Amino acid sequence: MTELIAVTGATGRIGGRVVRRLAEAGAPVRALGRDPGKLAALPAADTRTASYEDAAAMRAALDGAGALFLVSAHEGPGRVRTHTTAVDAALAAGVRRVVYLSYLSAAPHATFTYARDHWYTEQHIRSTGVPYTFLRDSSYQSDLAAMTGADGILRGPAGDGRVAAVTHDDVAASAAAVLLADGAHDGATYDMTGPEALSFAEIAEALGRAAGRPVSYVPETREEAFASRAGYGAPDWEVEGWVSSYEAVATGEMDTVSDAVRTLTGRPPQPFADFLAAHPGAYRHLTA
Template sequence: MTTIAITGVTGQLGGFVARRISEAGLPARHLARRPERAPKLAGASLFKASYEHSQEAVAALSGVDVLFMVSAREHPERLRQHKEFIAAAREAGVRHIVYTSFYNASPDSTFTLARDHAATEKYIKQQGLTYTFLRDNFYLDFFVDLAKEYGEIKGPAGQGTVSAVLRSDVAEVAAAVLKNPQKWENQILDMTGPEDLSLAAIAQQCSHVLGKQVVYTEETVSDAYASRKAWPAQQWEYDSWVSTYTAIAAGEQSGLSKDIEHVLGRRPTSLKEYLQTLAAENQ
């Protein structure tokens, strides 16, 4: 039997995948930096491990065939952390890494954090590991959360569009891949929603279904940096926040993929469907 390890089990994406694998009756190792925060699930064995090349990480990964690697928290040293953990996985004998990457990731992506994903993909290949890259576009629920909390989505996105994807759809794909990893070896799967949407269109749909006014405010790049100074952060964080929108303006986040349908046998969830589900839950 294939031995599966899952990282990020204390977070939203990794936690969802861990639950789906448990519900399928498959045993899995759950790796967490803080094991006390990990969910207690049937069939799961819990190991303490961080994204580093350490004896602890190697021990946690020893005997694992397929590793589901959720990208590390946004941090200036994230690429180094990824490389160290991948090196630990290779030393431990891991054969196949399923990695959560980013849509259209490249060394010169407008979205600054996508560059780490491109470098991580390259490193996994360089290590001679079998791979499956799930290239997630921006999460649809992220934009909806902005609409719900602030009644506004603002940024320098211009009239660009984004094929935003629901986080739970990505998690369903990851779980399906882990259930039959051989089928998806050495493949790149683009995780997009079923439609390209401008931020104005997202705001308009949120207004209609959620029953509250939501607007899209187009900013200049300089205005975007200035408005985000309301939240104390480091420069790399401001750069990543603003480049979320400039990447959309540049056309790098548009385009539709059938990969979710190919894996799950159904179309990805649309914004309207997601909003209707939220509205029903709040009734």
């Protein structure tokens, strides 16, 4: 029998999908999150409320779980410490396997500042000796649509770089497959990507075809990117993350195309054009 699988971030875009897939497979699943109301809407009879920062609450919430799907915490200056607290609490609770949702090209000096957090988190998980699997997500296809303004302009310092964006559904299906495999993927790191690496000009063209209106990509310099985002009132570390996510595309750190989704799920990942056709709500702001 499959061990009890705990899923964090269970009310989010990935965690919720993973809970549903595990429940459909008949696996024992425990959904963890911070909002009891949202947790109650999930197809999981076993739900617990806890936040990563609260070690005692995490230990209690994970008691009896054999495997943990750890969705990364919200971005912030202390995210690595938050992840470390959650991992240590899981091991103290007796969790024997961790599947961590990381990020493509995670490295200590990654261009994308948030990807550095993922590398340090991976290193901590490795250091504990617990069996692990890392799923390194590319950008999400829905986010590419959301990054485009209502004016039909996709702007950023991505240069001529390419990104093989992936869907939430493909990542969730891959994660569920790993969790259901009872350790068959221990020690593995998988790059979660779509089937094609597209330039931002090609992404804009695809959005334009789907929306039935002109959509264009306007490259920015780093200085222009910071200036165009200054009006959001976000803290410096957050704006740096936004801008560096485009710069990572320009440096070639996001052009990886992997067969991991097919390997893990038995089906190919969804192309961007197919995603847009299936999810018109993702670009509704371009048609209003």
